[in-house]
Every structure is written in C-alpha cells, then in structure tokens.
Amino acid sequence: MTTVRETQVPGVGVRYELDLESGQRIGVLVHRSGRREVLHYSPRDPDAVEAEMVLTAAEGKVVADLLGGTQLIESLTQMQQRVEGLAIDWLPLPAGSPFAGRTIGDAEVRTRTGVSIVAVIRDDQAYPAPGPDFGLVADDTAVVVGTPAGIRATAELLAGS
Amino acid sequence: MTSTVAVVDAATVLVELGAVLLLLAVAGRVADRLGVSPIPLYLLSGLLVGEGSAVELKASREFIEIGALVGIVLLLLVLGLEYSGRELVTSLRTNRAAGVLDLVANATPGVVAGLLLGWGTTAAVFLGGITYISSSGIVSKVLTDLGRIGNRETPTVLSLLILEDLAMALFLPVGAGLLVAHGVLDTAADIAIAGLAVAGAFLVALRFGDRLSRLVAISSDELLLLTLLGVALLVAGTAEQIHAPAAVGALLVGIALSGPTAEAARLVLAPLRDLFAAAFFLYFGLGLDPAALVPALPAAAGLALVTAVTKIGTGSWAARRAGIGLPGRIRAGTVLVARGEFSIIIAGLALAGGLESDLGPFAAAYVLVLATVGPLLTRFADPVAYAIQRR
Numbered sequence: 001m002t003t004v005r006e007t008q009v010p011g012v013g014v015r016y017e018l019d020l021e022s023g024q025r026i027g028v029l030v031h032r033s034g035r036r037e038v039l040h041y042s043p044r045d046p047d048a049v050e051a052e053m054v055l056t057a058a059e060g061k062v063v064a065d066l067l068g069g070t071q072l073i074e075s076l077t078q079m080q081q082r083v084e085g086l087a088i089d090w091l092p093l094p095a096g097s098p099f100a101g102r103t104i105g106d107a108e109v110r111t112r113t114g115v116s117i118v119a120v121i122r123d124d125q126a127y128p129a130p131g132p133d134f135g136l137v138a139d140d141t142a143v144v145v146g147t148p149a150g151i152r153a154t155a156e157l158l159a160g161s
Numbered sequence: 162m163t164s165t166v167a168v169v170d171a172a173t174v175l176v177e178l179g180a181v182l183l184l185l186a187v188a189g190r191v192a193d194r195l196g197v198s199p200i201p202l203y204l205l206s207g208l209l210v211g212e213g214s215a216v217e218l219k220a221s222r223e224f225i226e227i228g229a230l231v232g233i234v235l236l237l238l239v240l241g242l243e244y245s246g247r248e249l250v251t252s253l254r255t256n257r258a259a260g261v262l263d264l265v266a267n268a269t270p271g272v273v274a275g276l277l278l279g280w281g282t283t284a285a286v287f288l289g290g291i292t293y294i295s296s297s298g299i300v301s302k303v304l305t306d307l308g309r310i311g312n313r314e315t316p317t318v319l320s321l322l323i324l325e326d327l328a329m330a331l332f333l334p335v336g337a338g339l340l341v342a343h344g345v346l347d348t349a350a351d352i353a354i355a356g357l358a359v360a361g362a363f364l365v366a367l368r369f370g371d372r373l374s375r376l377v378a379i380s381s382d383e384l385l386l387l388t389l390l391g392v393a394l395l396v397a398g399t400a401e402q403i404h405a406p407a408a409v410g411a412l413l414v415g416i417a418l419s420g421p422t423a424e425a426a427r428l429v430l431a432p433l434r435d436l437f438a439a440a441f442f443l444y445f446g447l448g449l450d451p452a453a454l455v456p457a458l459p460a461a462a463g464l465a466l467v468t469a470v471t472k473i474g475t476g477s478w479a480a481r482r483a484g485i486g487l488p489g490r491i492r493a494g495t496v497l498v499a500r501g502e503f504s505i506i507i508a509g510l511a512l513a514g515g516l517e518s519d520l521g522p523f524a525a526a527y528v529l530v531l532a533t534v535g536p537l538l539t540r541f542a543d544p545v546a547y548a549i550q551r552r
Binding site: 029 | 252309311485
C-alpha cells in the first residue's frame with residue numbers, strides 16, 4: 001500500500017509526499033490559495049525539489065481526472081464484461097401460477113432453466129437470497145438473474161403456461 | 162501671503178518624496194539585479210539624504226517619520242497574517258528544542274559583544290535580540306526565488322521563523338520595559354502588564370480567531386484594507402500606551418486573523434507594506450551618522466561572522482532532527498543567516514528609548530553585512546554539500 005505523508009508548511013499550505021515503487025519521490029504542495037504544485041524530488045538529494053509543475057485549482061482538477069479517471073474507465077469496462085450475457089429481471093407470480101403456495105425448491109427453477117431467484121418482493125418488502133424452503137404465494141415478484149433465454153423460460157414456467 | 166508659502170511647501174514635499182522614492186526604486190532594481198536583499202541599499206539611501214548631506218531631506222522628513230512608524234506596524238501585521246495560531250502551536254510542539262537552541266546560540270554572542278563593547282546590560286540585551294532574529298522577509302523571498310518552498314527542510318525553517326516571531330513578541334515588551342528605567346518595581350510591573358497583554362491576545366487569537374476573521378471578512382478589497390489598517394493602527398497605538406511596542410500589537414492582530422480573510426488581507430496589504438517598510442528603512446538610515454558607520458564595520462562584521470556560524474549550526478541541527486540529509490541541513494542553516502527588518506526594528510526601539518547611540522550604526526553595519534551575505538551564502542549551499550558528499 002502506498003503511504004502518503006502529510007506535512008504542514010507554515011504560512012504556505014500542506015505538502016503531501018510519497019515514495020513510488022520506481023524509487024522516485026514525488027509530492028504535491030497545496031497552497032492555501034488553492035494553487036497546486038506537483039513536485040519531483042532529486043534522486044541524489046531526496047530532500048530537494050528537482051522539478052515542479054504549477055497548477056491552478058481548476059487545472060489540478062483536470063489532471064486529477066486524467067490520472068484517476070483512467071482507473072475509473074478501466075473498472076467500468078471490467079464490470080461490463082462481467083455483466084455481458086447476464087440479465088436481471090423482475091417476474092410476477094400470477095394468481096393462477098402452479099407454484100403459488102409451493103416452495104422455490106419445488107419449482108426447480110435453477111435446474112430447469114439455469115436462472116437464480118436472488119430475491120422475492122412481497123407487498124413492497126424484499127426477501128433477499130431466499131432458500132429452497134422459501135414459500136411462494138400469488139402476487140409475489142421474483143427477482144431473477146440468468147441468461148435472457150433462461151429468464152424467458154422462467155417467466156413461462158412461473159406463469160404455468 | 163500664507164497661501165503662497167503653503168504652495169511652495171507642498172511643492173517641496175512632493176518633489177522630495179518623488180525623488181526619494183525614485184532613489185529607492187533604483188536601489189531596489191540594483192539589489193534585484195544582484196540577487197540580494199534591497200534592505201541594505203534602502204539603509205544606505207537613507208544615509209545619502211540624511212543630516213548634513215548635500216541632498217538633505219527637509220520638508221518631507223516628518224512625513225517619512227510617520228511613514229516609518231506605519232511601516233513597522235504593516236511589517237508585523239502582514240507577518241502575523243502569514244501564520245495562524247494553530248501553526249504557532251504546532252511549531253511550539255515540534256520544534257521547541259530547536260527554538261531554544263536558536264535563542265541561546267544566537268542571542269548570546271550579541272549580549273557578550275555588547276558587554277565587551279562596554280555598552281551596559283540593557284544595550285547588550287538589545288544587541289542579543291538583534292543577532293538572534295533572522296529576517297522572515299529575506300528568508301521567504303530567498304526560499305521562493307531558489308524554488309525551495311517544496312523542499313523537505315523548508316517546514317523546519319519556517320517553523321523556526323515562527324518561533325522567533327513569537328519570541329520577539331515577548332522580547333519587545335520586555336525590552337521596552339527595560340528602557341523605561343524608573344525603579345525596579347515599576348519596570349517589573351510594566352513588563353508584567355505587557356506580558357499579560359501579549360498572553361491574553363494569543364489566547365484570544367487561538368480561541369476566537371475564526372470568529373474574528375468572519376467578523377472582518379468582506380468582499381470589497383477597499384473596505385478590508387481600511388478596516389484592517391484602522392484596527393492595526395488602533396491596537397498598535399494602544400499597545401504603545403501600555404509600554405508594549407506598537408509592533409507587537411500589530412503582530413497579534415495579524416495572528417488573530419486566519420483563513421480566507423487573512424489570505425485576502427495579505428494580498429491587499431502587501432504593496433502598502435512594501436512602500437511603508439521602505440520608508441522605515443530609509444528613516445533608520447536618515448538617523449545614522451555616516452561618520453560612525455565605517456568605524457562600526459569591523460566589529461559588526463566580526464559579530465556577523467560568529468552569528469552566521471551559530472545560525473548555520475542551529476538550522477542544520479533542527480533539520481537533522483527532522484530527518485533531513487546533509488545538503489538539506491546546509492540549506493536550512495545558511496538560509497537562516499540573513500538578518501534584516503526585525504533587527505532594525507529592535508535597534509530602532511532601543512534608539513527611540515535613548516539607549517547607547519553607538520547601537521544604531523553598529524546594528525546598521527551588522528544588518529548591512531548579513532542581509533547581503535546571507536542570501537549569497539545559501540546559494541552556494543548545494544554545490545558545497547555535494548562536494549562534501551562526493552569525498
């Protein structure tokens with residue numbers, strides 16, 4: 001874990017510094033006025049600033065977006081990959097359903113369609129992660145996760161058609 | 162025909178002031194070109210237009226005297242604005258030992274020199290103050306010019322400066338008490354009252370600083386300027402009446418204000434401070450006897466050498482405690498060598514109190530040397546340090 005050291009610079013502001021894995025030391029000096037300086041310390045004299053970049057408060061935000069923003073985009077892409085081919089849906093249990101008054105285990109939804117019931121909503125209340133013994137009643141809503149085709153099959157199964 | 166006389170006078174005053182400002186501008190430009198502090202050249206400018214000189218200032222002298230008074234108030238007010246009470250407490254906590262060493266190592270040579278010169282105890286104590294205190298103005302300018310604000314030794318350097326300012330806030334009333342020599346008891350009472358006032362103001366600054374800042378805060382620069390200048394002069398004048406020097410009152414007003422208000426105030430006051438501080442150095446130079454300056458130079462230079470060494474020792478010791486490497490320690494030590502505005506303020510206080518008249522030229526010669534040599538010295542810190550390291 002990277003540690004950031006914070007030092008008060010009297011009359012100036014606050015300085016943050018961190019040692020990078022590459023052995024370099026960088027810092028950020030936040031002036032009271034909001035001005036920011038990105039500091040690079042000299043390798044042979046690690047107490048001395050070798051180069052610095054001065055950023056206005058607005059420019060600092062832009063650079064922060066560029067550095068941190070890339071990370072955000074990467075993790076969004078990963079999430080999409082994980083979600084690809086997966087659908088989530090809310091399926092009603094009609095009054096004439098063959099499974100009203102029976103348990104989730106009886107319906108054998110996962111075995112038949114590969115779809116999981118991740119929650120049941122009854123009278124505006126959610127019952128997350130219901131077990132196989134969970135009893136379904138008419139007008140319940142099942143929250144299901146699976147392939148689009150599996151979900152279509154589940155909807156037909158629950159409706160009893 | 163009094164009106165004609167008045168017109169002639171006004172013309173003389175304006176011409177004199179204009180000429181003297183131009184003189185200061187030229188001096189400042191030369192200093193800037195050489196990369197040194199303008200303070201020595203301002204002092205010499207004062208010498209040039211002082212008593213007995215061919216271009217002696219006559220009509221504008223009174224104005225410059227009042228300007229000098231305002232200059233002290235502004236110097237200390239802006240200095241106080243730079244630091245918050247919280248930073249002061251932090252500095253006290255982390256660098257207390259270095260602060261004590263700073264005081265002992267740098268005031269002692271001054272006191273000893275004063276006694277050796279046969280000046281008497283009070284004057285010797287004042288000389289101790291003069292050799293003790295580094296110039297915040299020169300040091301911060303050098304740190305900025307040399308790009309050292311982000312360096313790891315800089316918080317230690319600034320911390321020491323804050324402690325010196327705090328020490329000066331306590332020293333000035335004590336010194337003023339010593340000057341009014343009217344029986345031990347009265348002097349002790351004066352010092353006690355001044356000390357209590359300083360302590361009380363610090364407490365107010367720490368406790369109610371935020372509230373005071375909000376009270377003063379206003380978006381108009383003009384009104385902020387008028388408010389602050391009014392408050393500072395009023396407090397400074399009141400302080401003077403209870404024998405605490407005006408400078409301390411102004412410093413405390415500055416410390417009491419913090420946050421965005423202090424930041425805005427610093428910006429509007431800085432140009433005014435520069436103008437009136439120049440008037441202050443000029444005025445100090447005006448009062449000097451050129452014939453006394455040269456004889457004072459050898460002894461002052463000797464003391465300058467000793468106290469340059471003690472300052473370098475203090476700064477590098479403090480930096481070493483903060484875990485700074487050799488080059489940083491040498492930078493921290495050498496940058497603190499410069500003495501300037503505060504040494505002159507202390508000397509001015511002593512002279513105003515009718516103390517040893519040799520103190521003026523001596524202090525001027527001392528500051529002349531160290532305000533010039535200090536910034537130059539620290540420029541060579543890195544090459545020297547790297548050469549030592551390579552061996």
